[in-house]
Amino acid sequence: MLTLLVSAAAVAAAAPGPHVAISAAMQDSAAGWNAGDLKRFTAIYAPDALYVAGDEVARGKDAISARYAKSFANGGNTRGRLTFQPLAWRPLSAVHVLHVARWTLTPTGGKPQTGLTSLLFERRKDGWKIISDHSS
Template sequence: MLLLLSLIAADAQNSAVDRAMTQSVAGWNAGDINRFLNIYSDDPTTSFIAGEGIVRGKAAMKIRYQTKYDFTDPAKRGVLTIERLDYRPLGRDFALYIGRYTLRYPDGHSASGPTSVVLHHEAGGWKIIADHSS
């Protein structure tokens, strides 16, 4: 019985994380940077790691995204999709999500790479506390 309850809880956690990721992607595709970033924790130690190094805090991430992408122009921002490759609960309040992001642009080119995020269940739902995208 305990195993069954544990599996049900893990499935509910997985679904909640998938919904949060879907909302973030929808924000990107709508050109709404705040909706896109809503999945990130407000904790100042929240980190994003990409080719140019580590960025800490949601405010710094917002600046990075605004500098790198034009959220007012869909042709320059691209259409984002994320394919989930793996998901692992890391206890009751943490999870690891591994995926592949793809940005497709109207001119036919695309950018794609792996992403792994650690999420924490906070008062506002599941929030990314660490993001490593290549």
């Protein structure tokens, strides 16, 4: 019995937390943006995700993709290199995590743009997905 408990504890300790998986998904999304790959950039969104920015609310991954499509032209991205800087994490449940990050877009020639994003992630069968994105 003791061996079973120790083994279970070792497996739990070895399993990566949601921060690791979410950070990897964020990095892959940014890599998609930087490669001009809209599908890869938006793979992080759940099909039923909400996106809020300014006075706009986009409902669903297709609407979010359509909103971003104008930034992708001729197989590239027209707005610059995207990076994320994690600022805060708040686990809300076993399947929900709130992540706050700073996004920065650095164009080839010009001043970087930066803002904040609050992302609500939900663990789904296909991994951690954004179900709500409020960016400014």
